[in-house]
Amino acid sequence: MKTERGKGARSNGAMAAPSIGPILRERREAMGVTLAEAEVATRIRQKYLSALESDEWDLVPGEVVGRGFLRNYATYLGLEPTEMIDRRRSIADESLAAVLADTSAGSALPPERSVDYRPKDVALRDETEELEAPRRINLVPFMLLLGVAAVAMLVWWSVTQFSDEIAGGFRAVQEQVVAWQQPAPTPEPIATSATDALPGNLVAPTATAGAPEGAAAAPVEQATV
Known part of the structure; x- marks a missing residue:
């Protein structure tokens, strides 16, 4: 209209x-x-x-x-x-x-409804707060990512340490098993008499008449034929 x-x-x-x-x-x-x-x-x-x-x-x-x-x-x-x-x-x-x-539609107008169009008071926010709010929100994903990375590093370090301990224990057990499976070394034969222990060109001293008891004669070399 x-x-x-x-x-x-x-x-x-x-x-x-x-x-x-x-x-x-x-x-x-x-x-x-x-x-x-x-x-x-x-x-x-x-x-x-x-x-x-x-x-x-x-x-x-x-x-x-x-x-x-x-x-x-x-x-x-x-x-x-x-x-x-x-x-x-x-x-x-x-x-x-x-x-x-x-338009041949001359019907009566509907009654006017009472509507309050008075302006309402709206609380105004500080522009600095609106600018700082997105900054605080943008830090949240970064902090979450940093926390996840820290947890992942801690889990990786724990698994590594635990794996090293298991490997060390396994090696120790393996060494013990190998040691048990090896045969004991054969001991060398021990000389049964003093003559056997002497060199081939020496003859064991014999007791001499008149010599003091307990005195040992000097070794005599065998004659060469």
Whole structure:
């Protein structure tokens, strides 16, 4: 539906109620307030405030939303919001009735639902916190990877040490088994007499008459034939 700009809509040749835009603009200018200041105070974007003051309702996001903007803006300007809503309803209803009459669908409009379009307070977060949050989150995968690597190194070291101990024990057992399987060395024969122990060219001394008992004679070399 395309609405009027600066002029009231006509229905069946009758002049509609005066437009709302000039009333809003004159009141704001009388207060010495700019659209930017009104935007901050009402939390309604400037383009929508300008559309209300110019009666360009086709730029407003819907009739119901536009009436919510109108109510808040009229309250801010010190105007009677109910009167402004009634003015807008009379204009919009007559325009819609004319359109419906042309389309043979002139049924009664549904009752307007009361919707609270007052802006809600939203807690603002510090930008530094938003920038630091991703940094803290990015460290988590790195820490997890580091922990997994440390655990893997510990497991590898434990397995290596345990394997070395097992290998050392196995070698010791193997050496003992080999030692048991080897035959004992045969002892060398021991000389049974003093004569056998002497060299081949020596003769065991014999006792000489008159020699003191217990005295040993010097060894005599055997005669060579």
